[in-house]
Amino acid sequence: MSEVDDAIASARASWSRISDDRGAVGAARLPTRGRTRRTQTIGKRLTRIAIADVAILIAAMVIGWIVPLGIGGFMLVTALLVAATLLFAVWPAERAPTPERLASVDIKALPRQTERWLEAQRPALPAPAVTLVDRIGVRLETLAPQLARFADDAPEAIEVRKLVGEQLPAFVKDYERVPQALRTTPRNGRTPDAELVAGLSLIEQEIGEMTQRLAQDDLDTLATRGRFLEMKYRDET
Incomplete structure (x- = not known):
């Protein structure tokens, strides 16, 4: 094996370790993800309320200088x-995208839109599945910037859309159609709740593997270029 091959193998091993570390870090911050999203939403609404109230007060002051109120x-x-406070406290309502929308949304926006859709499904899911939904959200955050360089019809984009935009929503919807009373009843040795958790776990792992596959060319290029620089400049010194 050449030194360049060694460098590429080392880069791939490093990426695997980094991916594992990111997974561990992501798992550590899962409990705060929902809280952070809610805080951001509340912050946006409070900002709109403040702007509207200040505008009303300024208008009232200007009118008051001309005509006593x-x-x-x-x-x-x-x-x-x-009225402004109540209006902007509930408007605009943030509606999650539909599964049909996920199947056609721009590939660059797909991870974020899928995460929003999953967030809306949380109340219908058992606790173990909610944890996996959060882990999938972490994976999607990592995947999103990688998709920025792909067109919608690129093979990589089609593969991601098939899993993230089609199979994942369809799988969760299949579970949600099962009557709640039957979700903990074993069937063929496994309950629907267990089926859901197992399927989401596989999807979470596959998204992680997609991220690694999309990064391989960049890792190979980086390792090769780094070795080239070493050969060209270090050997000259």
């Missing part, structure tokens, strides 16, 4: 502040 004007401003 009086008690009626004060009550009107108060009503507008309350």
Whole structure:
């Protein structure tokens, strides 16, 4: 085996270790993912409320300089502040994409859209499956920037869409159609809950393997170029 091959093998081994480390780090931060998303959503709504309320107050001050507002004007401003606060507290409603939408969304947006869809399914899933959904979310975050360089019709993009945009939503929907009373009843040696957990675990692993496959060319190029630089410049010194 040549030194370049050794460098490539070393890079691949390093990527495998990094991937495992990322998985461990991702698992450690899973409990905070939902909290972070909720905090971000609340922060956006509070920002909209603050902007609307400030605009109303500025408008009231400008009008008050021209025409005294009086008690009626004060009550009107108060009503507008309350209305704006209530409106932006619930609007715009963030609706999760549909499975049909996931099947056709731009490949660059697919990981984030799939994560949003999975987030909306959490209430219907058993606790072990919710943990796996969070792990899949971590995998999708890693996968997203890798897809930025692929067109929708690229073989790599088609493979990712098949799993993430089609098979994953269809699998979860199959589970959700099972009556809740039957989800813990064994059938063919396994309950629907267990089937769901096993399937999501396989999907999570496959997304991780996709990430590694998409990174192989970059790792090979990096290792080869690094070895070239060593041969060209270190040997000259």
